[in-house]
Amino acid sequence: MNSEGYLYTSEHFTPECKFKESVFENYYVTYSSMIYRQQQSGRGWYLGLNKEGEIMKGNHVKKNKPAAHFLPKPLKVAMYKEPSLHDLTEFSRSGSGTPTKSRSVSGVLNGGKSMSHNEST
Numbered sequence: 001m002n003s004e005g006y007l008y009t010s011e012h013f014t015p016e017c018k019f020k021e022s023v024f025e026n027y028y029v030t031y032s033s034m035i036y037r038q039q040q041s042g043r044g045w046y047l048g049l050n051k052e053g054e055i056m057k058g059n060h061v062k063k064n065k066p067a068a069h070f071l072p073k074p075l076k077v078a079m080y081k082e083p084s085l086h087d088l089t090e091f092s093r094s095g096s097g098t099p100t101k102s103r104s105v106s107g108v109l110n111g112g113k114s115m116s117h118n119e120s121t
Contacts, residue, residue, distance in 0.1 A: 001033045005045055005057035019047065028069035033058055 001007050001016055010017060018034040032044035038059060045058030048067035061068045 001036060001045060001047075001058050003036060005036070005059040007047065007055045007058070020044075022063070024069075027071065029072050030063050030068045030070070032063070 001019075015035050016033075019031040020034055022030045022032065024030070031047040033046075036045045036058065037043060038045070044063070046061040046063050046068040047058065047070075048056040048061030048065070050056050050067060056067055
């Protein structure tokens with residue numbers, strides 16, 4: 001954003017390329033210029049789009065108006081379920097019909113290492 005409030009693209013990173021990201025309680029995000037503000041009030045200049053999708057001047061956008069509210073695209077996150085003790089005991093009891101080595105709960109929790117009775121107490 002330049003000193004007149006217009007958004008532009010640049011090949012090189014400059015201080016005018018820095019924006020502060022703020023997240024509201026309703027998960028909307030606003031972006032304000034790090035270096036430009038209103039001279040008299042000190043209010044920040046925000047990125048905004050009008051109803052036609054055109055970029056608005058930063059000094060005409062207010063943070064509480066819908067023009068400045070953006071919704072971030074959620075990232076795909078792989079969620080893994082941590083096994084509970086119940087799951088681990090079921091794992092050691094399950095019989096699939098094929099001979100398998102039965103591991104105790106303490107062995108599974110200890111990374112598969114077996115512990116002697118003296119070490120476990």
